[in-house]
Amino acid sequence: MARRRRRPRSFYARHPLEVAPDLIGSVLVHGGRSGRIVEVEAYCGADDPGSHAFRGRTPRTTTMFGPAGHLYVYFSYGLHWCANVVCGAEGEAGAVLLRAVAPVTGIEAMRAARARARRERDLTAGPARLCQAFGVDGSFDGTDLVKAERGLTIVDDGAVAPPAAASTRVGLSSGEDLPWRWYVRGDPNVSGRPR
DNA sequence: ACCGGGATGTTCT
DNA sequence: GAACATCCCGGTG
Numbered sequence: 721m722a723r724r725r726r727r728p729r730s731f732y733a734r735h736p737l738e739v740a741p742d743l744i745g746s747v748l749v750h751g752g753r754s755g756r757i758v759e760v761e762a763y764c765g766a767d768d769p770g771s772h773a774f775r776g777r778t779p780r781t782t783t784m785f786g787p788a789g790h791l792y793v794y795f796s797y798g799l800h801w802c803a804n805v806v807c808g809a810e811g812e813a814g815a816v817l818l819r820a821v822a823p824v825t826g827i828e829a830m831r832a833a834r835a836r837a838r839r840e841r842d843l844t845a846g847p848a849r850l851c852q853a854f855g856v857d858g859s860f861d862g863t864d865l866v867k868a869e870r871g872l873t874i875v876d877d878g879a880v881a882p883p884a885a886a887s888t889r890v891g892l893s894s895g896e897d898l899p900w901r902w903y904v905r906g907d908p909n910v911s912g913r914p915r
Numbered sequence: 916a917c918c919g920g921g922a923t924g925t926t927c928t
Numbered sequence: 929g930a931a932c933a934t935c936c937c938g939g940t941g
Binding site: 761763770771772794796797798799800802804817819836838842846847848849889890891892893911 | 931935
């Protein structure tokens with residue numbers, strides 16, 4: 721069993737376009753549940769028309785403008801929670817959206833939390849699905865992954881990261897041409913298909 | 916497999 | 929009042 725090492729603050733303090741591909745293959749951990757990250761998207765603050773931070777700081781986006789390594793959780797389409805890791809220098813509002821993981825441990829707990837999922841690959845394929853599977857909601861907004869607040873963190877278990885392919889991001893009406901999504905090609909847990 | 920529409924409510928203009 | 933970093937279900941082929 722390889723040693724699990726928490727990602728340090730310096731890992732997240734880089735530009736989101738560097739952090740995003742490096743997060744592929746890392747492991748998201750919450751209590752007994754864990755999953756290997758297979759799909760992410762980078763959001764680049766004021767430089768990025770697709771980012772919630774593009775039009776400046778608002779009550780909702782406050783966490784994104786804070787220090788790297790904290791979790792930015794937002795409510796989507798009136799139904800779902802989605803989670804990002806804040807990246808880059810404080811105030812730049814960079815973030816990486818966690819879009820999909822491959823379940824590793826705690827799969828029974830994930831199934832219980834995702835009772836509606838019919839197929840196994842629907843357990844954690846998609847930003848809202850993975851939050852539901854891991855029990856992440858708005859109360860986790862602002863928690864520090866480096867300190868593993870509330871048991872939530874991201875670790876490097878030493879496994880060789882699978883190669884990541886790049887594509888445009890999913891579901892945007894602005895910034896839709898920027899190739900800022902990374903995913904493991906062929907992994908069944910990846911959500912939105914690249915064009 | 917692929918596609919279309921409804922759910923649902925916060926956020927910001 | 930419109931937009932929204934989504935998901936699920938039921939249709940069709």
